[in-house]
Amino acid sequence: MADKLSTQLFGTFFLFFVLQLSVIKSVELESVQNLEQAQKGDTMNGVNQIKKYLKTYGYYHHDTKHTLDDQFDDPLESALKTYQEYLGIDVTGRIDSDTIQAMLTPRCGVPDGLVSNYSFPGAPYKWRTRNLAWSIRNSVTGFTEATLSPIFAEAWKSWADVSPFSFREVKNNVRHEIDIGFFPNNHGDGNPFGRAFAHAYYPTDGRVHFNENWNWTSNPTKEKSKVDVQSIAVHEFGHALGLDHSSEKAAVMYAFFNPGIMKRDLTDDDKKGIKALYPS
Numbered sequence: 001m002a003d004k005l006s007t008q009l010f011g012t013f014f015l016f017f018v019l020q021l022s023v024i025k026s027v028e029l030e031s032v033q034n035l036e037q038a039q040k041g042d043t044m045n046g047v048n049q050i051k052k053y054l055k056t057y058g059y060y061h062h063d064t065k066h067t068l069d070d071q072f073d074d075p076l077e078s079a080l081k082t083y084q085e086y087l088g089i090d091v092t093g094r095i096d097s098d099t100i101q102a103m104l105t106p107r108c109g110v111p112d113g114l115v116s117n118y119s120f121p122g123a124p125y126k127w128r129t130r131n132l133a134w135s136i137r138n139s140v141t142g143f144t145e146a147t148l149s150p151i152f153a154e155a156w157k158s159w160a161d162v163s164p165f166s167f168r169e170v171k172n173n174v175r176h177e178i179d180i181g182f183f184p185n186n187h188g189d190g191n192p193f194g195r196a197f198a199h200a201y202y203p204t205d206g207r208v209h210f211n212e213n214w215n216w217t218s219n220p221t222k223e224k225s226k227v228d229v230q231s232i233a234v235h236e237f238g239h240a241l242g243l244d245h246s247s248e249k250a251a252v253m254y255a256f257f258n259p260g261i262m263k264r265d266l267t268d269d270d271k272k273g274i275k276a277l278y279p280s
């Protein structure tokens with residue numbers, strides 16, 4: 001009897017769950033389709049989400065007249081154009097399917113600087129010292145601080161090989177410039193991750209924050225649904241040294257990234273960037 005009841009209960013919950021999913025899915029699809037029709041001057045449900053996304057990543061700059069509401073305004077059109085240009089997709093100034101697709105692609109949480117190729121956020125975001133100490137604050141599911149340590153060391157080595165820097169790991173209670181850790185979505189710095197993999201602060205802040213809600217791996221070739229720690233580390237360490245995003249898709253400093261891939265080696269664009277920032 002108890003078994004039958006629990007089976008029934010489970011069945012009910014399962015059905016409820018499936019219904020919930022299909023409801024959520026259809027609402028999402030509907031609003032996306034609507035947004036593709038949206039033109040300047042229109043007010044449409046969901047436009048505020050697009051504005052919020054573009055503001056978070058440094059594209060939407062609203063004045064007092066325009067806000068993060070559902071109106072398709074001038075600043076939104078120009079933000080969409082800049083975003084599309086950065087991505088190398090058709091510059092339509094509309095919320096078209098390519099644009100929506102791009103917005104659904106996981107990425108780094110640091111806003112884009114909008115300069116072609118390698119770029120810097122602006123002076124004086126540079127380290128004076130060439131000897132930086134880094135430290136691991138905590139670990140994440142699937143890792144220990146001991147297994148993370150050689151991965152981060154490799155990531156630092158990528159930059160050390162092409163710059164005047166030397167990096168060394170220290171214990172967390174020893175004075176260090178770079179502090180690396182894994183955090184929940186809201187973690188007290190005013191920059192919740194959302195779907196971002198990670199973010200890092202420019203010099204001389206030194207904080208590198210990974211999103212603990214992603215599944216992390218050291219072997220993305222085998223674990224296709226997980227995110228390669230080392231690839232993201234090389235990218236975020238680039239920010240911690242003062243580099244902004246590159247518009248070159250192949251570059252480590254490109255903002256977008258997907259689970260299951262590896263991008264651990266610096267490209268010429270990345271190397272030119274760090275060399276221009278730190279010639280010696």
Ligand SMILES: [Zn+2]
Nearest residue numbers: 108109110255
């Ligand atoms: Zn980034």
Ligand SMILES: [Zn+2]
Nearest residue numbers: 187189191209
């Ligand atoms: Zn953070």
